[in-house]
Amino acid sequence: MVKRTRKHLKTVFNSVSFKLFALLLLLLLLLFGLHSMIYSSMQTRIYEKTVGQGAYRASDLVKKSLYRLMLMNEREELYHTILIIGDEPGIESIRIYNKRGEIKFSTREAEIGKIVDMKAEACYACHAAYKPIESLSMQKKTRIYRTTEGRRIMGLINPIRNAPECWNNACHAHHEDQTILGVLDVQMSLDELDEALAQTRNTVYTVSGGIIILAMILFAILVYYIIYRPINQLRSGTLRLAAGDLDHRIDMAREDEYGMLASSFNNMATNLRNAYNELKEWSNKLSSRVKQKTQELEEMHKGMLQVEKMASLGKMAASVAHELNNPLAGIVNYSKLLERKVRNHFPESGEQKKIINELELVRSEAMRCGNIVRNLLAFARGQGADIKETSLDEIVQKAIELTRHHMELSGIQAEKKIELEEDFIKCDPDQFLQALIALLVNAVEAMPQGGKLMISAESSEKDPENVLIKVSDTGVGIPEEIRDKIFEPFFTTKKEKKGVGLGLPVVYGIIQRHHGKIWVESEPNQGTTFIIKLPAARKKMSIHESKEFKS
Ligand SMILES: Nc1ncnc2c1ncn2[C@@H]1O[C@H](COP(=O)(O)OP(=O)(O)OP(=O)(O)O)[C@@H](O)[C@H]1O
Ligand SMILES: [Mg+2]
Known part of the structure; x- marks a missing residue:
């Protein structure tokens, strides 16, 4: 049973229909996988770009709204405003560094006064080789990293540039040559974006899965009707023909290659049937001829035996007849002679008549024997x-x-x-x-x-x-x-x-x-x-x- 199932499975796996179906399925999976991957990565990039742009506008807005307070050096108010903005949903934290990397303000109070690692990714964009760069592309100003809990955060650095108002102001003297006074670092949570992305990805995968299942069913139906069924019909026809069913024909009303194959098969089966019939007819004829000839031979043999038997019997009969012929002629002649003598020399009487009658009997019996002898000779060698x-x-x-x-x-x-x-x-x-x-x-x-x-x-x-x-x-x-x-x-x-x-x-x-x-x-x-x-x-x-x- 297990052997049969294994054999059946092997036949199924080796079939052209299965191979084509598997190939189509693989191609479909590959295409859909690729499509889903490209689509979701593009989607992610677009989303991130959009979020990045939004974040930059927000950070610009923060910078502008803090600008007056910074100019007036109202630190308390500045800090208070940063805290209020930092409470806004989506904003993870807001920091301001000075040019040395010291955190001057932060929504996280514990960070204030700490020096950030200038080689860290956020700073490295501007401070490569310890040379400050004045303008950065949008892409380089943003960075995405993961928190220890695995959440994604988008950090956006916005340089606070020196302006004439700054170096002319009496409160804090910034030198005129200084181009960047500090950096506003706004960090935004990507939770919402990630949730939306996950949802989009789920939808894409579900729709793709549905399409793949539908396509699979469609492929299965197409492969069944276009390949499996006609091939199976041809195969079973060949098997039946091979098993000796020469009257089997494949009923396939198609005009494609299968139809042509079926009609060639049917022609072949007809030719085979005709050849087989002819062969059978010949074999029947041959066997009846053999039978007839055997019978004829048997009869001939019988006849020859009979002829031989008759010939030897004939020889014997001829010699016996020949030997008997002369004495029989003698008996006939002597009985005639005796009869004449009795008639001439004995007086007519009852006794004389009796003797004559007896002599006639001898003669007629001898003549009957003569007849037999003649017949024997006629059988044996005849007279020609x-x-x-x-x-x-x-x-x-x-x-x-x-x-x-x-x-x-x-x-x-x-x-x-x-x-x-x-x-x-x-x-x-x-x-x-x-x-x-x-x-x-x-x-x-x-x-x-x-x-x-x-x-x-x-x-x-x-x-x-x-x-x-x-x-x-x-x-x-x-x-x-x-x-x-x-x-x-x-x-x-x-x-x-x-x-x-x-x-x-x-x-x-x-x-x-x-x-x-x-x-x-x-x-x-x-x-x-x-x-x-x-x-x-x-x-x-x-x-x-x-x-x-x-x-
Ligand atoms: N028409 C017949 N019907 C039946 N038996 C036959 C017939 N012809 C021949 N026989 C058989 O064949 C035997 C041989 O026949 P055959 O003529 O040689 O000898 P017969 O008739 O017996 O004697 P005869 O020498 O007087 O002819 C017969 O004794 C008889 O048994
Ligand atoms: Mg007879």
């Missing part, structure tokens, strides 16, 4: 393919015709939908028909309770070089765990000799020879779709209208 441009629609139609009986028995509706720019595909028509029939038979067998069978063909703009042929049914579907095995020879789920497991391997072998691909998509209890990808024959032709066929 006689590839030519063929109408897909015609082959599909033929396949449907050939399996129509099957479909009718199971109550299946078949539909074909050929949407190709070009109806022709590159294939060996006999082999492709065989493959299509195998797929249709499987579909029919997967829908014993009836259903829908759809044969469709399409080509996409993305891949105009190839044609996709789909055979879909609404049958039992293929469970995921056996989907990898269905193209292997002798894999079948059909019990009681109903299936050998060579239909799909043969289809696979045929599609391979056509440089195509076959794969399956299936949903258990929903249906199965076999998809064949084959190279298209030609490129541009009108779209072949879809035809519907109901079995």
Whole structure:
């Protein structure tokens, strides 16, 4: 908490607004201080000058009023008059010295007869280097000093000059050469002046203080609106941008440098947002491309494994088929020979018929084995393919015709939908028909309770070089765990000799020879779709209208 407060204070003290405010305040204090000092010292000087002039006039008045009494040498009366004048408010004391500095008269009785120090400030002005000076400037005639109680006193010396009346008078003989007879020293209290000065000073300081406070408030408001607020707005905007809020904009309707800065900031934020969006879009594209490529690679890998597996299975099947072919042909031929011999050499009887029937059974089973062997060879290496441009629609139609009986028995509706720019595909028509029939038979067998069978063909703009042929049914579907095995020879789920497991391997072998691909998509209890990808024959032709066929 203390650390945070210290950090906050440090931020405040380091801020431009605070520095400007402090500078302005310092300048203001300096100006007002200087002004107050000059003003009050000038005021003091003016006051003191005025008081000095007043005091000199008063002292002149005293001198003139005492002049006659001095001339008549009426000392008692003179002393009495000085006492009366000395009682006047503002007058501290009145003295008269003779030229030697002896106090001849004083309102303070105790001083009379004392010799003043000629080197003291009051005398020094006239008696510098012990040479009396006749005329002194007003400034030099006055002196201000402090009493032991700290009060200020203004002393004013007024020389009493020798005049013809003085040296001609019989009462006291002053020599004619003597210019100064003595000095009238009037001392006036500056209490009232000091009080007035203190009052003026107080007023000046109070007014200055008030003006400084007002100016401070004004400065604070100005600094807040002109500097702190816009800078803070810009600062918080930058912080938000740095924190990742790229949609933040600074709302500042000003046309000064701050306004320009805010609009530059907003432009920068917009550019950043666009760059970020572009980057994000690119990264999304890239990741989806990576995903797609990974999937493609996985599929390719799977396909290669499958091809490898099929190739090795094919080799084995080919050698087994080759080895079986000759003995099977021998069994068929010998069973035919035996049948003929039995027919020719044995009389017609129930026993003869039974033997002939059994020999026919041997032959048909051997022929069935022969068929299997042929299929195995067709899967393994086939007989090569006689590839030519063929109408897909015609082959599909033929396949449907050939399996129509099957479909009718199971109550299946078949539909074909050929949407190709070009109806022709590159294939060996006999082999492709065989493959299509195998797929249709499987579909029919997967829908014993009836259903829908759809044969469709399409080509996409993305891949105009190839044609996709789909055979879909609404049958039992293929469970995921056996989907990898269905193209292997002798894999079948059909019990009681109903299936050998060579239909799909043969289809696979045929599609391979056509440089195509076959794969399956299936949903258990929903249906199965076999998809064949084959190279298209030609490129541009009108779209072949879809035809519907109901079995
Ligand atoms: N349309 C389909 N719906 C559901 N399962 C299918 C479908 N087509 C193939 N299968 C599954 O694939 C297995 C293999 O099929 P394949 O055609 O190779 O052999 P088969 O049909 O069992 O026997 P046959 O050699 O007589 O064709 C089938 O046993 C079946 O389980
Ligand atoms: Mg089959």
